[in-house]
Amino acid sequence: MSNDKGLQDAHVKIGTKQTMKAVENGQATEVYVAEDCDQRFVVKIVSLCEKHGVDITYVPSMRQLGEACGIEVGAAMAAVLKQ
Numbered sequence: 001m002s003n004d005k006g007l008q009d010a011h012v013k014i015g016t017k018q019t020m021k022a023v024e025n026g027q028a029t030e031v032y033v034a035e036d037c038d039q040r041f042v043v044k045i046v047s048l049c050e051k052h053g054v055d056i057t058y059v060p061s062m063r064q065l066g067e068a069c070g071i072e073v074g075a076a077m078a079a080v081l082k083q
Contacts, residue, residue: 007032007068011081014069016041019079023048028079030055034062037076045077054079 013022016037022028023045031049033042035058049056059065062074069078 007070007078007080011083012069013079013081014066014071014075015078016045016076019077020045020048022079022081023052023054026052027081028052028054029082030057030080031077032057032059032065032068032080033077034059034065034075036061041076 013019013028019028019031023031028049031045031054033045033056046056048054059068062076065078066073066075069075
């Protein structure tokens with residue numbers, strides 16, 4: 001990912017539940033989704049993002065997304081919040 005440092009500095013919600021809630025509440029400006037996460041979640045978040053006009057960026061792995069967010073475990077998805 002080219003935006004690694006940017007995710008650590010931005011206001012971010014990490015994880016499936018928090019990301020979906022941020023999109024539903026209109027707080028998210030962009031969502032990052034790990035390509036290796038459960039496809040059921042991918043389908044749900046893509047549908048939500050399309051409905052709310054939020055851009056999606058795919059990341060190769062949950063491990064890489066977790067690192068980009070500054071955590072030591074993998075992350076299925078993360079939402080960058082409006083400031």
